[in-house]
Amino acid sequence: MIHSSILDTIGRTPIVRINRLAPEGVEMYVKVEAFNPGGSVKDRLALAIILDAEARGDLKPGQMVVEATSGNTGIALAMVCAAKGYPFVAFMAETFSIERRKLMRAFGAKVILTPAAHRASGMVKIAEAYAQKHGAFLARQFDNPANPAYHRQTTASEILSDFAGRRLDWFVTGWGTGGTLTGVGEMLRVARPDVKIIAAEPAVASLLKGEEWHPHKIQGWTPDFIPNVLNQAVAHQILPVTDEVAREAARRLATAEGIFCGLSAGGTFATALDVAKQAKPGDVILAMLPDTGERYLSTFLFEGVNEGSDEEL
Ligand SMILES: Cc1ncc(COP(=O)(O)O)c(C=O)c1O
Numbered sequence: 001m002i003h004s005s006i007l008d009t010i011g012r013t014p015i016v017r018i019n020r021l022a023p024e025g026v027e028m029y030v031k032v033e034a035f036n037p038g039g040s041v042k043d044r045l046a047l048a049i050i051l052d053a054e055a056r057g058d059l060k061p062g063q064m065v066v067e068a069t070s071g072n073t074g075i076a077l078a079m080v081c082a083a084k085g086y087p088f089v090a091f092m093a094e095t096f097s098i099e100r101r102k103l104m105r106a107f108g109a110k111v112i113l114t115p116a117a118h119r120a121s122g123m124v125k126i127a128e129a130y131a132q133k134h135g136a137f138l139a140r141q142f143d144n145p146a147n148p149a150y151h152r153q154t155t156a157s158e159i160l161s162d163f164a165g166r167r168l169d170w171f172v173t174g175w176g177t178g179g180t181l182t183g184v185g186e187m188l189r190v191a192r193p194d195v196k197i198i199a200a201e202p203a204v205a206s207l208l209k210g211e212e213w214h215p216h217k218i219q220g221w222t223p224d225f226i227p228n229v230l231n232q233a234v235a236h237q238i239l240p241v242t243d244e245v246a247r248e249a250a251r252r253l254a255t256a257e258g259i260f261c262g263l264s265a266g267g268t269f270a271t272a273l274d275v276a277k278q279a280k281p282g283d284v285i286l287a288m289l290p291d292t293g294e295r296y297l298s299t300f301l302f303e304g305v306n307e308g309s310d311e312e313l
Contacts, residue, residue, distance in 0.1 A: 007083050010036055010043045011154045015162050015286065020256045021273070025281040027167075028272060030253075030289045031159065034261060038072075038079040040220075040291035041155075045179055046076035048150030049139045050084065064089060064136035068127035070120070070176065070220050071100030072291055073141050078107035089136070091127040093120070096219055099295040116215075120223030141177045142227035151183020159184060159286065160191050168192060169283040172272040174200040174264050175208075176220045178230025180288060185234030199235035200271035203242045208232060217243040217300045220264045220290060239274055241267045247301055249273065250293065263301045265289035 003009055013035045022028035033041035053059035065081050065088045067073060074090035081088035088109040092100065095116045104111050112130075114123045124142065131138040141147055159171070171188055175181045185197045199208055202216035205224075213224040226232070243263070250266025253259040261269075265288075272287035279285065296302060 005083055006037050007047055007080060010038075010047050012158060015159070016259065018257060021252060021269075023273070023276045026276045026279050027282075027284045028276065029284070029286045030259065030265075030269065030272075031155075031286065032259065032261070033288065033290050034292035036076075038076045039295065040072040040076060040262075041180060041288070042072040042076040042291075043079065044150050044154055045073060045141055045147045045177070046080045046139075048146045049141065049144050050077075050080050050086075052144070052146035052149075053137055053139075059086070059137045062086065064131075064134055065139060066127055066131040066134070066136040067091070067139040067141060068114075068120070068123040069141070070223075071096045071104075071295070072220055073139070073177075074109065074111070075100060075103045075107070075295075077139060078104045078109035081109070082107045089130065089134075091123050091130065093118070093123055097295055097299050099298060100219075103295065121225050141179070142223070142225075143229060145229060147177055147179035148183040148186070148229050148231070151179050152187050153183075155180060156184045156187035156191075160187065163192075163286075167282070167284045168195050168286060170196050170198060170272070170275050170279065170285040172198040172200060172268055172275055172285065172287040174218070174221045174268050174271075174288070174290070175230060176222070176264075177227050180290070182229060182231040182234055184288075186231060189234065196236045197234055198271060198275055199238045200241050200268050201238060202267070203240035206238065206240050208235065208238045209240075218246055218264050218267050219296075219299075220262070221267065239271050241270050241274075243300065245270045250301060253289075254293065259289065260293045261289045262291040262293050262296050263299070265291060265293075266301070
């Protein structure tokens with residue numbers, strides 16, 4: 001298949017059946033966003049925001065693009081900006097993985113680290129001030145309506161088309177900006193009103209349940225505020241998941257299904273396994289897997305994995 005740009009390969013990600021980890025009587029599927037060229041669901045948002053800004057005339061040829069990001073959005077914007085010729089500057093908390101920083105720099109981006117104590121909301125403010133000072137375009141993933149709009153047009157349409165004429169009872173996703181939850185959730189509520197939408201959150205930061213935010217290890221999930229693009233009326237149920245349970249699920253997806261994904265994907269899949277416990281026989285569950293595990297090799301997700309030889313010669 002010949003494409004005119006790497007950006008044309010964003011989206012149309014595969015939905016894969018879970019064969020060994022699904023409990024008996026329940027059908028489970030995952031949408032594997034690692035197949036995007038930048039390795040995560042955030043490629044969709046990055047392309048959406050840049051295309052929208054170009055169309056509105058908010059982004060001029062060669063103008064600097066700036067964003068506050070937990071990493072995947074930065075990697076995705078770095079890729080889109082490299083392909084389109086915009087300089088890109090990412091502001092990222094120092095707690096996010098080394099792989100994320102190096103990936104962005106590999107795409108030619110500048111990465112500026114912000115102190116962990118500032119949390120996500122502080123990081124956003126620093127990026128805003130920098131963009132204003134340099135006359136840059138600020139992507140504003142947490143506020144930009146192009147984010148959920150693109151999930152309505154692409155992620156949701158792909159799911160509707162792949163499940164056309166097939167049973168689907170549950171859709172499970174976590175949230176970072178809420179773009180996926182809002183875009184897919186809103187479309188499913190209209191087109192497939194019987195599908196129950198489940199939002200997964202870190203157990204220590206269950207903001208949609210009105211609980212207090214505490215630091216968690218699931219990079220990309222649940223900042224310390226509820227973003228403007230997140231439609232809180234979309235989810236039928238909100239389920240908590242711990243860092244450790246998310247890690248176990250991500251590792252089991254790799255070892256039992258051959259699906260290599262990140263910690264938030266593990267959290268989403270663990271939540272889908274919880275949903276399977278309340279599901280009726282024959283129910284079909286779809287879970288989002290937002291990114292690849294390769295950008296977590298230095299993190300909690302693979303802590304304790306042997307780096308030497310597994311057997312002596
Ligand atoms: C690893 C990871 N998982 C999940 C999400 C959540 O996606 P969304 O921003 O659409 O809520 C993100 C994005 O922030 C992410 O980077």
